[in-house]
Amino acid sequence: MATRRSRPSPERPAPVVDRVLQTLAQKTDGLELPAVEKISGSQRDDPFQILIATLLSARTQDATTLAAATRLFARARTPQAMMRLSEQQIEQLIYPVSFYRNKAAFVRATSRALVAQHGGQVPRTLPELVKLPGVGRKTANLVLILAFRGTESICVDIHVHRIANRLGWVRTRTPEETEQALYARVAKRWWPLINRYLVAWGQNVCRPVYPRCDRCAIAADCARAGVRSRS
Numbered sequence: 001m002a003t004r005r006s007r008p009s010p011e012r013p014a015p016v017v018d019r020v021l022q023t024l025a026q027k028t029d030g031l032e033l034p035a036v037e038k039i040s041g042s043q044r045d046d047p048f049q050i051l052i053a054t055l056l057s058a059r060t061q062d063a064t065t066l067a068a069a070t071r072l073f074a075r076a077r078t079p080q081a082m083m084r085l086s087e088q089q090i091e092q093l094i095y096p097v098s099f100y101r102n103k104a105a106f107v108r109a110t111s112r113a114l115v116a117q118h119g120g121q122v123p124r125t126l127p128e129l130v131k132l133p134g135v136g137r138k139t140a141n142l143v144l145i146l147a148f149r150g151t152e153s154i155c156v157d158i159h160v161h162r163i164a165n166r167l168g169w170v171r172t173r174t175p176e177e178t179e180q181a182l183y184a185r186v187a188k189r190w191w192p193l194i195n196r197y198l199v200a201w202g203q204n205v206c207r208p209v210y211p212r213c214d215r216c217a218i219a220a221d222c223a224r225a226g227v228r229s230r231s
């Protein structure tokens with residue numbers, strides 16, 4: 001899996017990108033936070049819990065992720081405690097998150113790797129994080145941002161990928177391509193914030209189907225690339 005690529009520096013970020021992100025900073029203030037950010041806040045930025053919650057959140061509704069993580073962390077809050085649970089116990093605790101069997105295996109294997117290879121601590125670098133079972137770039141970047149206050153990462157999930165393309169900021173086929181393109185397109189001060197803004201916008205306004213373009217605060221700056229239907 002790719003870890004880090006050379007990043008063209010954003011010498012002259014497009015003013016429109018800055019304007020859109022400034023607007024989103026205001027408009028998303030007060031909207032419900034994504035599940036992992038809620039967990040990050042409530043667990044005082046515990047890196048292990050942020051890592052596990054992010055693993056659980058893939059392709060899963062926020063409310064389901066939050067409930068599953070709460071049940072799991074009530075039983076095990078550390079890698080050592082997690083290893084004392086069987087895979088079946090973890091499955092039962094996290095059900096009904098999507099792919100709960102695979103995720104239970106990853107949770108246990110990652111806990112084991114943290115204990116065996118990192119002294120029970122979550123590593124602080126992308127190359128180390130993406131070597132953990134089940135951890136891809138999205139999870140690793142979000143852990144760096146939320147748990148370690150990282151400023152060198154952009155976390156690109158399906159919302160960020162979709163909206164960055166609709167806005168016309170990038171023309172990419174995969175979240176990984178979008179991540180690399182955004183490093184070149186967006187001023188660095190926004191990097192750790194893009195995920196929060198675009199996930200909130202994607203859940204409330206720029207939805208995958210029937211985006212609410214007619215009531216969108218950034219419509220004037222949006223190319224609406226690939227958008228066929230509007231509510």
Ligand code: SF4
Pocket residue numbers: 163166167205206207211212213214216217218219222223224225227
């Ligand atoms: S105008 Fe439509 S496509 Fe563009 S960001 Fe807003 S909701 Fe999404």
